[in-house]
Amino acid sequence: MTSRREFLKASSLALLIAPLLGKPEEAKASKANTQYGVLVDTRRCVDCKACQIACKEWWGNKPEPNKWKTDFDANTFTFIANYEVGQYPNSFLLNVKKQCMHCQDPACVAVCPTGAMYQDEKGRVLWDSSKCIGCRYCVEACPYGVPVFDFDTEKISKCWFCYDRVDARIEPACVSTCPTNALQFGTLEEIRSKALKLKEEGYPVFGLNELGGTSWIYVFPKEVSPQELGFPKRKSLFLVQVRSYIKEIGLALSGITVLGVLGHLVFWRSKREKSEESKEEKMKAGEVVKK
């Protein structure tokens, strides 16, 4: 048995050594780099559009005086899409909030030539206005059709995952305003485990592994297949992938061509020298015969 004195000695030593091991710093860093996610539970959405309004309010985007927006535009980072699901009499209206999915492996970041579109250490897909040249490569690449080109500013525009609020430990504007708890914010780990649980219960889930996984994970009623609701909207990732392969193959083939050409140069010159030597030899031989 250890005496009280030995225990105190050991614990004080541990306290002294612990900071030297650097573990608390690591823990701090991992906390700072925590990835966040949102669970979009479409079963709970009642189409109140509070999220749409909260988003516009927070980001100072123009309101929609006449008609609710049903697609992304420079002033609409999020909107509710309505779908009629099932067949009469067993049909119902499904409301699906759409915004940037904040992919784990974002195609928009991969194709951005200037590095304006980037994924930060917290897994959010953000963009830097001063770097954006409005080339719209991200618009082409996004499988969900999220980034839109703003013809006024000649730059793109999309959901920011309320990075300023999240950094200040406040939920994104849309989440905090949702009255039915259809939007649930948390660390990506928490959100993924919630989604997995629902998947095990038989609910269709989108975003766990699809297209490399997303930070915004969707849960649908059992009757629904996410593909029918535009998850993903376009099959652009295939072409984006093909383009990246083409780039690598093209670069390799160009390099091989340059090497081939250099090889041919050496070969041609050596042959030339040989033929010149043989010419000279012949000349000499001719001279000898003449003599």
Place this chain on the structure above:
Amino acid sequence: MSQLMVVSREKAIKAFSKAQRWVHMHLLHFVAAFIITGLPLIHKELFGWIALALEYPFSFLFKGAYEPFSLGLEIARWTHRLSAFGLAIVLIPYAVLELFRIKHWEIWPECWSWSCLSKGVRDLTEYYLHKKKRDFGKYNLGQKLWTWVVIIGLIWMFSTGIVLWAKEYFSIDLVLWAHLLHDIGFYIAVIGLTIHVYLATMIPEHRPMIEAMFDTGELPEEFVREHHPKWYEKIMKMKKD
């Protein structure tokens, strides 16, 4: 001296017209501009420095509008587009001119059969890899293929380029396809141009071709007889007739 010049002029064969030489010269300038401005867009990791070099002279004009690298890419993009516009101005009248004399093009296949094609390929390997003389016409199979690659490639790059330039008027999927095809065209151009420029400039025996394309438009009779015997015979026959 003057006598010598007269002799050499008599013994020369016209290979390229003034229009052809002029267009080739401008094609060279514009294609160089396309490649220089396209490289930082397609391979920013390797050629991003080109964008920064392009940005430097303009950095005073557009101060604060963009980050330096982004401004460089924007300038590269606009130079790329203006080059396309310039090339179109040069090429469209020339294409019309060439279409009028389409029957006189020397790039049509001499015969249509597999054996003919295999003979063409064999001739190419014999000439380029074994240095043996072959009875080529004005253009051998490789030169003909390259000319067709240039003609089809220009149409290919212009049409996909227009889709990329005016992308708001086309569907996103079409733009994505155009992007892919434009990329593929770029690598075909780079590979083809590497071979074309090498064979034209680095092989000492081909030196007269450079003079013909960039200076006189004429090839020495001796060169034509040695490298393009079939064409030589054709010209001699025409002269006799």
